Amino acid sequence: MSSVLDEPMKNPYLPYKAEIVEIRDEVKGIRPIKTFKIRLIGRERFDYKSGQGCLVSVFGRGESWFTIANSPTRPDLEFSVLKTGKVTTKLHEMEVGDVVGIRGPLGRGFPLEEWKGMNIITIGGGIGQTPLRSIYQYVIDNEKDYGDLTIIYGARTSRDLCYRDELFQLKEQGFNVELSIDNPEPDWPYFVGFVPDNLKRIKPDPENTIAITCGPPIMIKITLRVLKDLGFKEEQIYTTLERRMKCGIGKCGKCKLESIYVCRDGPVFRYDELSRLLEEA
């Protein structure tokens, strides 16, 4: 009996059918990361904003939230998946052509329209680079609307750097890309140390600038302090929060942070929205 429940648009729990068209190995080793390029089957891609995410569904295992890694100006949907649990392990075993479920776009994206004409700085750590990649791809594709772009990104070791070749390519094209790794390695020409220290070294000018930071909770905490010291006002800083996400539509209560549903009112937040919380986010 087909009812309102049968169409994905009407039933927010029903995933779109989609297939994997390309798999790229970003990082190998014990914490492998793969980027999946996924195309909806029999349906146009929904439009979305950078920073929004999808719940990728593997029937029999469950669903996991991944921020969309590519900008809306680029084709299909890309998700970078760190192998860490039930769903992600199954995803890492999948090949091109396998079918997955996609529920999205979910959450609130970055307000890129408001940022027109301003400089953009992305500060990423480890797998946190995914939403930032969506931003700088969008900024690059609309270069004339924005000021200059700075990409600050760091990881544990050079092997853990996500989107490494793409970032080196951007560096050659003249973009201001500042990479860093935590401990020294033989042929590593760039900065060695944590991302917030790299940020202190670069000392970006807060005038007419938006800073977006994403990564492990500790890195975000220190980065926010460094940005405040550099003179950034709270309205100029954006970040994303990591929570357990299940329904993705602000109902199940797993992602609740005080009165905020991170999956519905986030995961993107302007810093002043978080500073009023009782608990330190």
Added chain:
Amino acid sequence: MNSEILEKIKEECRKLPDDVSYIVGFVRKQGEPREILRVLRPGEIDRLSYSPLSSSNPSRIVMDLAKSGKVAVIAKGCDVRTLKQLEKEEKIKRERVYIIGVSCPGVIDYRKFRNAVKFRLSEIESVELVGDDVIVKANGNEQRIPFNELIFENCLYCEQPTPKDCDVLIGEPREGRTDFSDIEEFEKLDREERWKYWMDVFSKCIRCHACREVCPICYCEECLVDPSNLAVSPMTPAEEKAAYPRVLGKTVSASDNMVYHLMRVLHHAGRCAGCGECERACPMELPLLKLERKLKKVVYEVFNYSPDEEIPFLSKLDILPEV
């Protein structure tokens, strides 16, 4: 009667060895005659209370506190047996616990009490056990109820009302008895009647896990059935998390609830002291002790294992029947 016991308890608490940093005892709840377990400092002895409604088993709290300091505990017969079992499983060091044993005539089932008492719970001032009657006093008048109408059913089959290995004993010793007549009665039913009975019981279970969380010997961080926590660390490899042996998830039905309870009870073989916390905690008032007592009957009769043995039941392999 129990006001004398309370005086003796307080007296003992004043003579505690000075290295005792916590006292685990009962405190009367505000607004109703219920007795709540509380961790008190040696200075707060006058907050202590004791009545036939002091039914909870303090072993769970003692197990946590004994890790960081010496604990004095006011314990009944079944509580001491649980402490002994936890000591057998090296979860508690005996020298870390100072046991004030109280010989127990049986506790009141609060549900029966609430149905039988004619006052509002907030009006009740005291509940005294005098001889075979419970005297309930409330704003001036008094109600006298026979104790055997209020007694917690499990206490009728108590094996050890007097704590065995305790530092000081209050009240004169009482004899326990091993009696499985209720289980034998139930086993007379034929298979389909038994199945129908348990299906009716487990169709009411809402899987709130109160029975598992209050049980002093159900201390695993992660359970095989419907876990409410997973023992995960940042170093746990992804394959291990992906391959968790999941016997039962969150699906709820009479048969799934039965799998949940069978697995929970199976792990109590030879360990359960019969304190009755699970049945008291169950919001849907299910007869959970029936399963535990059946398993205890099997452990005693088929394996003839006695709980006072030093070696835990699971590691004793020379008691297997020949069949």
Added chain:
Amino acid sequence: MKVYNGNFLKDVVAKLLEDGYRVYAPVREKNYHVFKIVESVDEVSFDYVNTKKSPKDVTFPQNEVLIKYGDWVEEIPARVDKTAIVGIRPCDIQGLKLMDSVFLEDITDPYYEAKRKNLLVVGYACNEAGDYCFCTSVGLSPFRSDYADILVTDLGEKQVVEILSEKGKIIASELNLSDASEEDISRKRELERKVLSSFVRSVNTENLKERMAQAFNSDYWKEVAMNCVSCGACTYLCPTCFCFDIFDDGELKGVRVRTWDSCQFPLHTLESSSHNPRREKWQRLRNRFYDKFYYMLVRKGEFYCVGCGRCIAACPVGIDIADVISNIPSEVKQ
């Protein structure tokens, strides 16, 4: 305001059964009452203060199959037929209203809506407060509700029937009601005064928001949670606890089931990176109190506790929400 000679509640159950409704009504189970689907009127019993479990599982069942899957989505079962709940207390009706505002606003939950829009709600005003009731402290009344279709007050040999919605009018018209006389109304007022005086518990909610904002990092919450065992009894009985989990049962072929979940279970917020925003039991317990008296007040403008007292009765270690909220320290003990 109408009046019905005899037992309107029982007769309306019979009527609804005739009209093919699926009727939830209170049924006595040994020691307590529970809402159950009844086949005939004689199963029903209305002499209760409140049911053991809240009636939230009428519209939000403990297990609900969202999707049956095989090689892809096989089927989405959504049975939609006329249902009615008879004998629901005003505090549980408020619970229903609070649940509706989460499930039906912003993004509508179709499974919930399929059940909710076909539900007829026949409320039953209280004759006497229970040992743990404190609904008047959270701004509710034991004998008024604007969210039911019909509200019935029992005067003994007759029952006052207030029709509050179109749906209610259609059903009520099939039973012969007469207008309430002055004497009926004064008897109802008299009963209402008696009920109000029978409350023994209350919660001090005066400048609660500031007190809670200040007390968030106080050690008070560690003391309150000292005995807590993090079981789910309070949340599973609570009419305004509707957190849920979605669980796939079956590797290649199976069902994606929505099931109740509790913020008291660590697994509720455990991330696969093993980070857990509420790892300690006192954080989880504090979260339950703050969610009902602070967070949802900030978000939805209403207390998300209806004062039914079920969690006080069911707590195995005697944690009492009324005492805990009333005794929140005003200045923070650091």
Added chain:
Amino acid sequence: MFDPKIITFACNWCSYAGADLAGTSRLKYPDNVRIIRVMCSGMVNPGWVLRAFRQGADGVVIAGCHPGDCHYTVGNYYAKKRYILLKELMKFVGFDDERFKLLWASASEGKLFAEEMTAFTEKIREMGPQEKLRRKIE
């Protein structure tokens, strides 16, 4: 004709080898028996037995070495203890405990293994499908 599903946990050193021997010496036993190889019968968790019944198995057998020849000396004693406890509880709650069987079969007893499996399958076929613990939410 009802085709039962039998799950057998066969210990790697004795029963699994016994099953192999039955196969190599062309002894027939019904193919409804699905064998899961475990390193020792003592490793079989009673939860897996209940999970098998929940997933729709009609019969479950734990096959291990005879008491005394266990490769890990005491594995089969643990298996026997758990078997007795679970079987007693099953009887108590009214589940058909004949569907749950413990079998000692050493590596050389291929014939015994085949006969036991055939007899057990026939008995389960008579008893019919197992509906009691099967998961109800389909």
